[in-house]
Amino acid sequence: MIVKAVIDEDFVNYKKPSMFIAFPRCDFKCERECGIACCQNSDLAQSPDIEIDCQKLVERFLQNPISEAVVCGGLETFDTFDDLIYFIRAFREKSDAEIVVFTGFSRVEVDDKIDVLSSFKNIIVKFGRYIPGQKPHYDEVLGIELASDNQYAERIS
Numbered sequence: 001m002i003v004k005a006v007i008d009e010d011f012v013n014y015k016k017p018s019m020f021i022a023f024p025r026c027d028f029k030c031e032r033e034c035g036i037a038c039c040q041n042s043d044l045a046q047s048p049d050i051e052i053d054c055q056k057l058v059e060r061f062l063q064n065p066i067s068e069a070v071v072c073g074g075l076e077t078f079d080t081f082d083d084l085i086y087f088i089r090a091f092r093e094k095s096d097a098e099i100v101v102f103t104g105f106s107r108v109e110v111d112d113k114i115d116v117l118s119s120f121k122n123i124i125v126k127f128g129r130y131i132p133g134q135k136p137h138y139d140e141v142l143g144i145e146l147a148s149d150n151q152y153a154e155r156i157s
Contacts, residue, residue, distance in 0.1 A: 018100070
């Protein structure tokens with residue numbers, strides 16, 4: 001599996017301490033649509049790809065006494081959807097801990113992928129592109145502030 005980064009203990013992207021996996025691809029739809037360079041992940045996109053065994057990621061999570069969930073984010077998780085599903089399947093063989101998936105897509109744009117994700121236990125999806133100039137707001141599901149009014153999280157299973 002190719003990733004950009006793995007943070008074993010992240011306290012920023014979810015209300016529970018989480019392993020954060022930075023997925024490696026994005027077509028920068030947010031910037032294309034708003035017409036300005038605004039992605040907070042631009043630097044991450046320039047970092048080298050890291051090849052990591054999916055089973056080793058799962059074991060790292062299981063051996064960590066602090067992390068209680070996994071957050072899949074970084075660039076656009078749905079741009080490498082096959083890897084996301086591969087990871088979730090491997091993870092579900094060993095743990096029912098929550099998995100939070102960040103996407104810049106709206107729910108309508110990825111309904112088919114949500115149908116696939118909803119077949120797994122304890123999945124939360126954060127929807128919505130970043131839109132510059134909007135006020136951040138608190139999301140009850142994630143327990144964190146999101147940057148744009150159109151962004152929200154939903155427990156899908």
